Amino acid sequence: MTDNNFNQPLGGNQMPRFGGPGTMFRLPSSDISNDLDIGILGVPLDIGASNRSGTRFGPRSVRNESVLVRPYGMYTKAAPFDSFQIADIGDAPINTFNLADSIRIIEEHYDTVMASNIKPVTVGGDHTISLPILRALHKKHGMMALVHVDAHADINDSMFGEKECHGTIFRRAIEEGLVDPKKMIQIGQRATGYSAGDFQWAVDRGVRVVQAEECWLKSLAPLMEEVREIIGGDTPTYLTFDIDGIDPAFAPGTGTPEPAGLTSPQALEIIRGMWGTNLIGADLVEVSPPYDTSGNTSLLAANLIFEMLCSFPGCIRR
């Protein structure tokens, strides 16, 4: 069915879905190498999280549930495995006893990924990991556009005196010039904050903040049209998707759930709406398997990662 030699997920008619390798989509595993277009990798860090832990098991669990994902999008007709050479390139070897050291290790790991011209698609881990990833990508791409789906703005100046943890990273990313706040869109923020103006710091810098209330009962296709206009088709663009942007009904397995969030159709609309941007990397973070009693949050995450693959420039539609 494929018209090239790209890696294909191991199919359900070759090995039952509950067997086979423990890689994402049962793709081949690979070293970091120039032969790849896209590399899917895990960062099993959870010591940057402020409430429930457990996202350290996110990469393993999302891989486990990804066995159900098949190679073609039935609505978009997207065919990522016919379009790109994709592999599972393993996990970043974080130091689980030391957050600062882990941030350093992650950045170095992604420096290597970038040196091989691989577009990284990452599964976390807590949201802290996006900061060192953005730092590494910035070295190659310069200032990036950012689409940030999340229940929280993650723009605290510090938490418990620490400057780098899962609630501060996008203030750091803006301060360091990694992302362009005028090409940054935050979607799904809601619930309660330390002050009534918690989101203002970003707004003041030009970020488009789309609170969850603005999304209720609406298709987000028009919003994504606006997003693509804000960003433009050439700007290197990163997508960071915190699973807690989605309502806990759809994604119960996460560490800081907030009520009344996005629906899973809206999540698909957002990711599918990235098609047309110059997507150069993406992550899916904050899946916490101990709180995901059915496995369905990990399964949703695996599907979102598939949809991310479909939104990279050059993905064929059949």
Added chain:
Amino acid sequence: MTDNNFNQPLGGNQMPRFGGPGTMFRLPSSDISNDLDIGILGVPLDIGASNRSGTRFGPRSVRNESVLVRPYGMYTKAAPFDSFQIADIGDAPINTFNLADSIRIIEEHYDTVMASNIKPVTVGGDHTISLPILRALHKKHGMMALVHVDAHADINDSMFGEKECHGTIFRRAIEEGLVDPKKMIQIGQRATGYSAGDFQWAVDRGVRVVQAEECWLKSLAPLMEEVREIIGGDTPTYLTFDIDGIDPAFAPGTGTPEPAGLTSPQALEIIRGMWGTNLIGADLVEVSPPYDTSGNTSLLAANLIFEMLCSFPGCIRR
């Protein structure tokens, strides 16, 4: 309250809901007999499933949770237990070590049911069971109309070389002339497939395929109006409802969940929208209790089965 001698569910004021017999709705159990209008029965088969197992416990678990269902629909005013003689007629004795033999057993079991002029309402079990049920019903009713709610089209030609399992049955049903593809409507298909054209085989034969994306954020009442027009009021019509048609937020306990599906209000709209067709049988399949940690998927299934009863021709509205 009833104006006849029909079986009534054991009421919550006679026996607390957590006690009493383990039958559906705490109805009397009955042999297969001509005295019944509708028979509710279980088919505890799960060896036709390709990913997670566990639907073998579906009939027991749906019966357990059905204790909360009361005899009148509060919105539709439907009164099925005032309208029909209904009983729990037990389970089909499948051979759990042999799928082909189980398919044979199920067909024979439903031959007996049909010989007694009972309209069967079945709780599965994986979706494989609908094929032998349709075969048995076809002997009486001829080619039927089919409303099929599901995340998947179930029209693969074969899986792992097998022609009859939970992913191939509706290709078989069309090939064998059991159902009329021009009077067949599939609702809720989505996510990923083995090829971008997985749904085309059915479309090519005249099936109306309503992907989940077409349903997002909409009432399905207009769709059901269209469905009733397609089918016509006289055609013997079967309803097969795979619980995975519904989004895993609402129905987490199933074996092959797919994100961004129907909502439970939409599920009710579909089943209520069958009122006006010549419904001659229905099934509710793919509830997998080991993945239903709260029991609420089974509870939803029990309510859907109640709504099915309300949509049979002749059901009184009060």
Added chain:
Amino acid sequence: MTDNNFNQPLGGNQMPRFGGPGTMFRLPSSDISNDLDIGILGVPLDIGASNRSGTRFGPRSVRNESVLVRPYGMYTKAAPFDSFQIADIGDAPINTFNLADSIRIIEEHYDTVMASNIKPVTVGGDHTISLPILRALHKKHGMMALVHVDAHADINDSMFGEKECHGTIFRRAIEEGLVDPKKMIQIGQRATGYSAGDFQWAVDRGVRVVQAEECWLKSLAPLMEEVREIIGGDTPTYLTFDIDGIDPAFAPGTGTPEPAGLTSPQALEIIRGMWGTNLIGADLVEVSPPYDTSGNTSLLAANLIFEMLCSFPGCIRR
């Protein structure tokens, strides 16, 4: 950040969210005292429930999960802890072996609360507790308006021969003149009943009954405008919120779940829509932790209680 000496929740930067006292929102605990504007208290009763038990653990569990709630509403800009002196005033010491005696104890406990001019915000426990609470509040406020969110009408005349349990309380409240049925609105009723006319007794007395079907796919802001008009801005108004009013997808951990209920955004719209009424008390009932495997139902409940605080007259918006 606060401009007064009101109690503040222990912040996440002083003590990690998983530590600190086991009080609601990690507020100080307090005796019942005239110094408080609002008292949050628990009533750990579940022997008035007819199906699944477990709500006895509701107060503890909702307090446990409330640690994630921060002091400001990010959409409403409401600042309840800058507006009122609020404390956790502990639990009512119910007699778990005797429902009638518990009803008596609860009423006496709330007599004491009312004697201190505390506006009570209660976390249950099963819905039976609202009856003695209303009795105590009636002594101070006279006949009250009532907004009642619930999957059920709770207006049975008796259950298993008992006049006072979780399914009969609002018939009692109307009969006793505690609430004015013409200023009573029920929202979210649905599914099945003992008779097709189960809701009629209330309708006949002037209650506005908004079945769940009327709410599907709609913003409830217009409904709440109607509610405020029905009630008027001066009438002492009580809000009683049964978590099962919300769909089990969003609130799985409850004892008598019914499919196709309200969404959590709609729940927020209802409580936020109480702003503008003369709210004098509120309760959140029927959270059953043993069926809440992720803890997210308790977390939702904690957020709803926060939103209740924001809707009391005088709550500052920043």
Added chain:
Amino acid sequence: MTDNNFNQPLGGNQMPRFGGPGTMFRLPSSDISNDLDIGILGVPLDIGASNRSGTRFGPRSVRNESVLVRPYGMYTKAAPFDSFQIADIGDAPINTFNLADSIRIIEEHYDTVMASNIKPVTVGGDHTISLPILRALHKKHGMMALVHVDAHADINDSMFGEKECHGTIFRRAIEEGLVDPKKMIQIGQRATGYSAGDFQWAVDRGVRVVQAEECWLKSLAPLMEEVREIIGGDTPTYLTFDIDGIDPAFAPGTGTPEPAGLTSPQALEIIRGMWGTNLIGADLVEVSPPYDTSGNTSLLAANLIFEMLCSFPGCIRR
């Protein structure tokens, strides 16, 4: 295989274990009738419990898991279904809103059972139920011997002012002369009490109290020899088995678990050691399914009930 017409459990080769009727051991259900030697019945009461609730689901859950029990004891060679006419005679219709009324209903229900000369084997429900059962049996048998397995002595004078609940029943049974304290043995008591002398009231009346510490690392066969000597072979003897007598490692699903209890082999030794007494009834109480996440506590309970059947006088050994 059987040499009579006694009811037989539905076999695993006739219907797979996950199908078939929801009765204990998949036996036929029966009305209370003189045709039975032994009746197995449920009492789904849990409002007499002081800590976790949920035992109301004990009868249903133990029946569900009992499907795995086969008709012959592989070590004892006991053949109860070749020895007695046994059926599942359903549940006692307790009033879940009123403990005192439930106690009355249970006694009346067992009066009926005794009137039919059925030996009752009961699955609870919380331990309160043993008191009305003993009252009914006392009318026929007079003062009985009692073997009582439990983590607790259940001899409080009152709890929260109530004289009859799950922690007071054996004080009542002794005071009322239902059981002979000199022929009463309590096994498995442990952990903590309201006073250091909590067990003394029973000891003072002649009860043999075997604390769990005396059982650690020992076969209980010698103890049971002593028990049989104390009781004598003719005295009508009742066995009441609280599942919390067993360590929570083996029986996690219960409401007031205490560490360092009996092992499941010791539980079997106790029940098998009843062989040789004049056993006239037995109960198994305090299984709380919401805390039994694997179902294995209910499965253990079902096996213990099977072993009880094997210890009735006249049970054939093959």
Added chain:
Amino acid sequence: MTDNNFNQPLGGNQMPRFGGPGTMFRLPSSDISNDLDIGILGVPLDIGASNRSGTRFGPRSVRNESVLVRPYGMYTKAAPFDSFQIADIGDAPINTFNLADSIRIIEEHYDTVMASNIKPVTVGGDHTISLPILRALHKKHGMMALVHVDAHADINDSMFGEKECHGTIFRRAIEEGLVDPKKMIQIGQRATGYSAGDFQWAVDRGVRVVQAEECWLKSLAPLMEEVREIIGGDTPTYLTFDIDGIDPAFAPGTGTPEPAGLTSPQALEIIRGMWGTNLIGADLVEVSPPYDTSGNTSLLAANLIFEMLCSFPGCIRR
């Protein structure tokens, strides 16, 4: 630390335990090849099981939990990874819709394994898989000795008319001459049977059957001395370990649990007692992850598999 070039498990100081490849013990994965001494592989079959399903996920789950196992036995001082070239050789691609076909596939797969002179250590899957494994090993080794740990004898002639499923395999193995019944020891059988003589068929053929009751409260070291004497040091010996041989307290996650089984220390004694036999292969079957809510059954299984590695002839003790 190792004195050769054998594969080593990825260490916890190189990659945190929750990261890294999804292989057993985080060993390298390998094709079936002559370079290996021992190959660990999975057979994800569960359609041969008669009660609860779910063992299809056994291989994946045991691998997941195996990350905690380190390379040296602290009591035995055994060092398997210093002694043998060991790799994870993946899963046998069973046909989940057809038991007979799966049995054929498994045998062929093990024919290939044997052709490469790999000693197989298998993780199941239900117990059916041991039959085709033994068939393949028999071609190389001839009639083997067998140590069989299990709650059940698995010597039914047929189940539901089928000759080959998880309850019949050892009757087949004896009938076909795969194992020598005089060098076959069954340990841990218990609970209930279809007839009181269920174990007799094996005893009659010379099998040493050690019921669980004989093991209670005893070290099994003397038994294993007897086992080694029965077998002799040269006879090719296979160890098949059904996790349900162990008590459900220690191993809750299994499909047909029976009370009062072996303890986990006894399980270690058995496997360690295999040291001194000519062990040529082993399997660990019947772990059912959906019923293993803490993951600890899989973790125990992973440790048992480690201990199996330590008992192969030639394993160095340090």
Added chain:
Amino acid sequence: MTDNNFNQPLGGNQMPRFGGPGTMFRLPSSDISNDLDIGILGVPLDIGASNRSGTRFGPRSVRNESVLVRPYGMYTKAAPFDSFQIADIGDAPINTFNLADSIRIIEEHYDTVMASNIKPVTVGGDHTISLPILRALHKKHGMMALVHVDAHADINDSMFGEKECHGTIFRRAIEEGLVDPKKMIQIGQRATGYSAGDFQWAVDRGVRVVQAEECWLKSLAPLMEEVREIIGGDTPTYLTFDIDGIDPAFAPGTGTPEPAGLTSPQALEIIRGMWGTNLIGADLVEVSPPYDTSGNTSLLAANLIFEMLCSFPGCIRR
């Protein structure tokens, strides 16, 4: 019942066990003060753990389950609340983003505790916390004796390059002279290690290491006699109890479970055997609530903490 004014746990007849304050044993909470003999406190740290996380919720969960513990030991007759002034003194405010900083905070917090002459009984949190606790206690008591129950020796030199985390602390404690290795006893070590000599470093320094295998099937009372002899009655002695010393059957909810550990009766024998030493503090660590699906590990932990209170010098026996 008490003969003094010491704090008493809130009794089950004053407030049902599922209500009341969220403190340990429902004792009063207190500031750190000279009025106390013993202070129970939590350290909700889990970022020092190498495998599963979640022990951050240990203090909250153990307090929740402690409601079932009553004030008197039924076997020992110990009466700690008649003997000492005991209170819940809250949690140490660790920095969850920084392990080194947390270790510093904990030490300072315990410096304050020691300044008030409070004997600390701590509930963790991961085992890292024992190191700063010992450092603080050492300032007052000098070199201490140590009884250390654990599946692991926790004497690695470093892990992932870090010198202070949950696997290295007792090497640090010996190196720093906090504990006297000749008066140090480790009990329960087992399973697998990084080298066959992992335990030797401690043995070489005089530590008495009692591997789990030495404990199987034995009363540990004789061992504890030996322990008391080794330590002597005057030496200030600390007890550190890692819940994973106990077998996962009894204590499933922990982060690095190892099979074939101590039983809960043995755990009681160890703690009760501390009676007679000069116990000056104790901790109970590594309870991980997300893996404790029944809550029973936390309940066991609460009982062990009660038993610790009973073993402090001066505890009255009644």
